Amino acid sequence: MIRQPGRYLKQNWATPAAVLTFLLLLWIGSLTLPRFIFPTVGEILSSVVTIVTTLYEPLFITLGRYVVALAAAVVAGWSIGLLMGAFRQYFGRYMRQVTAIIQAIPALSWVLLAVLWIENIELRIFFTTFLIAFPFFVIAVYEGIRDMDKDLLEAIDQFRPNRWQVLRILLVPQSFVTLIMTLRSTAAMTLKLLVFFELIGASNGVGQQFSKAQATYQVDMILGWTIILVIINFIILRIIDLAEKRILRWRTEAVVR
Structure with missing residues (x-):
């Protein structure tokens, strides 16, 4: 099936518009600021x-x-969040406090300790x-299970399932709904924090490339790496x-007219 150009543009105009806005801001910055502070758009694209x-x-x-750290955080957070929802009376209450403590510790503290x-x-x-991303998935999955429709739970209870059957079937x-929603908001944050961790605690990677560019005052390379990210x-x-x-094709999207 061939898509009509007008329809495709109507559905996907936001991304090119945002890119053009970003390039426009770079161009304005290169015109208004000294070149050693803000290079030209051509120099940035060359970088x-x-x-x-x-x-x-x-x-x-x-x-x-x-990929390794985020995948581990997703699997571990999803598993523990599920168990918290299924056994919330004891395990759920305990892990909520553990997760709260992990989240309360500043990211910089984890880096310096590591x-x-x-x-x-x-x-x-x-x-x-892992420690920064992991709690977000735990809390999201747990809260998503807590917010489930009570009528649905009561309907399932009519069949007298055991705890593990409820866990597997319901x-x-x-x-998966809250897991993917959380992944959407957490993925970008995790990447930014990982680059920051590399800047402080690694000898290679993109974070160290930022450090080298800053040490040699290569603003074009800093902006170039930023665009890549x-x-x-x-x-x-x-x-x-x-x-x-x-995965969630069964869900319908509500549109405000």
């Missing part, structure tokens, strides 16, 4: 090309760390990134959107 063609190794290192405690760089970055499918974030969100449409 992007340089990164993609010659500095792709640090990018792959960062993306590898990101630098002192963990010698291996990969384990250090995984440790800090809670697991329901948890923005593009990656768009790709990640697109992947999540596709996963949401496939």
